[in-house]
Amino acid sequence: MHKLAPIFAQISEFLMKVVYDRKKCIGCGSCAVVCADFWEMAKDGKAILKKGKLNQKTTKYEVVFEWTDERGCNSDAVDVCPVKAITLED
Numbered sequence: 372m373h374k375l376a377p378i379f380a381q382i383s384e385f386l387m388k389v390v391y392d393r394k395k396c397i398g399c400g401s402c403a404v405v406c407a408d409f410w411e412m413a414k415d416g417k418a419i420l421k422k423g424k425l426n427q428k429t430t431k432y433e434v435v436f437e438w439t440d441e442r443g444c445n446s447d448a449v450d451v452c453p454v455k456a457i458t459l460e461d
């Protein structure tokens with residue numbers, strides 16, 4: 372869990388955006404293990420950001436979510452991704 376998660380959890384309407392650059396994914400599966408609420412593996416061997424919308428300008432997938440303990444697992448996904456395909460933005 373991200374070290375700031377307890378602080379974020381106290382702010383009920385704290386919104387963050389998880390951003391996924393699918394072109395970088397090497398299909399290790401780690402994000403789906405640590406954050407199954409948001410990540411799963413596709414038949415092509417790469418990760419899928421569940422409910423992710425493609426940003427046509429950046430060609431990356433994005434989901435805005437309210438920070439909670441469970442959803443904070445996205446920070447774990449950021450940490451475990453070996454190719455830095457996942458980032459968090461506020």
Ligand code: SF4
Pocket residue numbers: 395396397398399400401402403417418451452453454455456457
């Ligand atoms: S952790 Fe990164 S490289 Fe591994 S499956 Fe997820 S997005 Fe792809």
